[in-house]
Amino acid sequence: MSQTAIPYHFLRGGTSRGPYFKASDLPKDRDRLADVLIAVVGAGNPRNIDGLGGGTAVTTKVAMLSRSEDPDADIDYFFAQVAVEERLVDFAPTCGNILVGVGPAAIEMGLVTARDGVTPVRIRAVNTGALVEAEVQTPGGAVRYDGDVAIDGVPGTAAPVAVNFMEVTGSRTGAMFPTGQPRDEIEGVAVSCVDVAMPMMIARAADFGVTGHESQEELDGMPDLFARMEKVRIEAGRRMGLGDVTKSVVPKIGLIAAPAGEGHFAARYFMPWTTHPTLAVTGSQCLAACALAPGTVADGLARPAGASPAAVVIEHPSGVMEVRVRFETDPFVFVSAGLTRTARLIARGEVMVPRAVWDGT
Numbered sequence: 001m002s003q004t005a006i007p008y009h010f011l012r013g014g015t016s017r018g019p020y021f022k023a024s025d026l027p028k029d030r031d032r033l034a035d036v037l038i039a040v041v042g043a044g045n046p047r048n049i050d051g052l053g054g055g056t057a058v059t060t061k062v063a064m065l066s067r068s069e070d071p072d073a074d075i076d077y078f079f080a081q082v083a084v085e086e087r088l089v090d091f092a093p094t095c096g097n098i099l100v101g102v103g104p105a106a107i108e109m110g111l112v113t114a115r116d117g118v119t120p121v122r123i124r125a126v127n128t129g130a131l132v133e134a135e136v137q138t139p140g141g142a143v144r145y146d147g148d149v150a151i152d153g154v155p156g157t158a159a160p161v162a163v164n165f166m167e168v169t170g171s172r173t174g175a176m177f178p179t180g181q182p183r184d185e186i187e188g189v190a191v192s193c194v195d196v197a198m199p200m201m202i203a204r205a206a207d208f209g210v211t212g213h214e215s216q217e218e219l220d221g222m223p224d225l226f227a228r229m230e231k232v233r234i235e236a237g238r239r240m241g242l243g244d245v246t247k248s249v250v251p252k253i254g255l256i257a258a259p260a261g262e263g264h265f266a267a268r269y270f271m272p273w274t275t276h277p278t279l280a281v282t283g284s285q286c287l288a289a290c291a292l293a294p295g296t297v298a299d300g301l302a303r304p305a306g307a308s309p310a311a312v313v314i315e316h317p318s319g320v321m322e323v324r325v326r327f328e329t330d331p332f333v334f335v336s337a338g339l340t341r342t343a344r345l346i347a348r349g350e351v352m353v354p355r356a357v358w359d360g361t
Contacts, residue, residue, distance in 0.1 A: 004360045005350040006040075009108055010052070011262050013101030015153040015278045015318075018061040019052055019351060020105040020149045023078060025357055026064060034089040037082050039353040044087040052351060053084065060084055060100050062358065065106055072131055073124035075106045081249055093198065093250045094127040095177060096281025098312050102179075104143045108345060114138040128171040130197065135162040137201035145344045152276035152319025158342035165337045167195040172250065175265040176334060180242040186232045186239075192296040193240050195335055196289040198252055198282035201236035201281035204297050205255040205268065208241040212257025212266050216317045219268060219275040228238040229253050233272055249273075251279070254287050263315040265291055265302035285337040288312040288323045293332045308335075320350055 006026065008019045019040060027033050031202065038044065041060045042051020053060040062077040074359040081090045103121035106112040112121050122359060137144040137159040147159030169176045173195045182192055192202045205212030208225060210229040219225065233253055237245030250276055253270035260266060267282045268275040276283070291312060305312050305325075313322045326335040 003352040008351045010347040011101035012344045014097030016058040016097035020063040023066040028056050034142040036086050036358050039357045041082040043082050063098050064349050074122045077102045078126040090249050102343040104343050114141045131166045133164045144311050160340050172181045172199050178323040186235045194290045198283040199360045200286045200288050202254040205257040216277050218276045263313040266315040278318045279321050284321050284323050291336045
């Protein structure tokens with residue numbers, strides 16, 4: 001055969017989608033693995049015409065699953081962000097939306113045995129070390145996908161998947177504020193460098209000359225904005241101890257503004273070289289933590305969320321996202337976050353990669 005067949009499941013998780021693999025069906029060597037994922041997605045072409053990708057950063061994501069050796073977890077979830085127009089794979093970040101599909105995928109793959117009713121799946125995010133528990137609807141011992149839960153950015157309704165994130169503070173750097181303070185100034189702009197679930201560089205939208213209420217399309221049509229944000233992001237990454245982040249999607253970028261509706265604040269999330277059509281699950285936790293902590297760029301801009309536990313509502317380009325948070329004060333400590341999202345199995349079978357890329361051994 002001129003091609004290698006690799007078993008896969010294709011799921012939408014939250015507002016992202018991509019192939020989910022058993023890690024044992026893929027090469028262990030990281031460079032060879034990157035080559036395989038580039039071929040699977042069709043990276044290097046704006047339409048990903050020769051692969052499964054969808055031509056956007058939220059549709060070129062990959063999950064690799066295995067049974068965990070961690071006594072606190074059932075499944076190890078290893079994430080890869082494959083580029084759209086470059087032949088590039090970033091193994092540094094994680095993705096909370098794709099994580100929503102991990103529980104259903106693990107059950108579908110036979111890595112977790114379903115219960116009748118609701119099946120809890122304890123997940124270790126390999127990229128960051130975070131522990132997450134997902135609650136998957138499994139009446140009769142089978143994953144249920146139909147339901148009445150709607151999430152902004154996805155048409156229709158589906159069965160809920162509740163995800164609860166633990167130990168998310170200092171996911172990559174070991175500290176909520178890796179620079180040692182809640183607010184820094186870079187290139188004349190006040191920023192908060194925050195590491196909760198996902199390292200982020202967060203600033204007020206007005207400080208970059210936008211309102212924070214623009215559409216995805218409007219923002220993606222502002223190359224000068226991206227050039228200015230990238231310069232600040234690269235320096236923020238250096239100050240956060242992440243090294244040279246020129247080719248890394250971490251830290252992500254968040255611009256915040258006063259809410260237009262009933263939310264606590266509005267946010268525009270960048271991945272970082274394009275605008276997210278909604279909001280990343282990990283990013284939502286980081287933004288919520290920034291809004292709750294004293295002394296950040298959110299001070300005086302976000303509506304107060306009240307005492308812990310609280311529900312923080314974040315406005316994004318397609319609607320809102322609610323993050324359930326627990327925190328302590330005096331001093332401020334971000335304890336945990338939870339969200340309810342949905343997932344759906346779209347396809348399963350085998351994806352083919354050229355044998356010259358990998359012969360399956």
